[in-house]
Amino acid sequence: MASRSRAILPVTIIVLLFVLLYVGLYLNPRHESDDSPMIGKLSPEFDLPDLLVPGERFSRADLNGQVTLLNVWATWCPACRAEHDVLMRLAATEDVPIYSINWKDREESGGSRAAAIRWLDVLGNPYDKTGDDGDNIAGLEWAVTGAPETYLIDVEGRICERITGPLNDLEYPNPENSQEVKNNVGNIMAIIRKMRAADGRCLPKG
Structure with missing residues (x-):
């Protein structure tokens, strides 16, 4: 025994x-700190097939000239499912374009392109456009480390914020939890409004 x-x-x-x-x-x-090497730099070039529209492409050119959010997600990611409802509410209530990259949704990761299309059909589509990055081509260029990730991009195509982990829309995020505060869409929208008042460019850090 x-x-x-x-x-x-x-x-x-x-x-x-x-x-x-x-x-x-x-x-x-x-949590990705603000001293990430991505911050303040031009977003990487990419060119992906559109997930939902055959023959269409999604590239960095789609992000140019506007303040945008770019969300990286996958159907095999539990945190992405929790975040999706937040993105749906954000898209319905705020005037900010949200684009996305469907990342590594292939059978070897526990997902598929068909599953990603079903996801948006059943749960709703908060995105203006979604690129199919099942082979991690754009993910490597953007140094994606996991899903979900969200990038705040200015009118010049520079990355102002890189937010790792799911976004939240808590009315009162815990001020002692810096991650919860950083990932709060209310605070993100406050940054976007300040950016728009500054010609749409990234705000100075510090």
């Missing part, structure tokens, strides 16, 4: 470690 217990213990530990890793990667938002 004792030897059997000793044999079960390593298996239990391994399962527990996998559970903790899952929670850390998918359920807990990640």
Whole structure:
């Protein structure tokens, strides 16, 4: 009996470690500090097939000349599902174009292009346009580390903010939780309004 217990213990530990890793990667938002090398630089060039419109393309040119949000998501990402309702409310109530990259939605990742199309058909589509990046082509250029990620881009195509983890629309985000505050759409919209008052350009840091 004792030897059997000793044999079960390593298996239990391994399962527990996998559970903790899952929670850390998918359920807990990640935080990217403002000193990310992406901040203040021109957004990378990309050219992807449109997820929903055969023959159409989605590229950086679609983002030019306006303040926009670019959201990276996937159907295999639990945090993306939680965030989607927030994006739907944001698209319905605020005047800000939201574009997206459907990232690594392929069978080897637990998703598919068809699943991504179904996702938007069933849950609603908050995006002006969505690129199909199942092969991680744009993801590499943008240095995407996971989903969801959201980028705030100015009229010149510069990245003003990189927000990792799901957006939230809490009325009162916890001021002691800097991640919760940074990912709050109310605060993001406040930044966008200030940017528009400054000719649509990124605001100075500090």
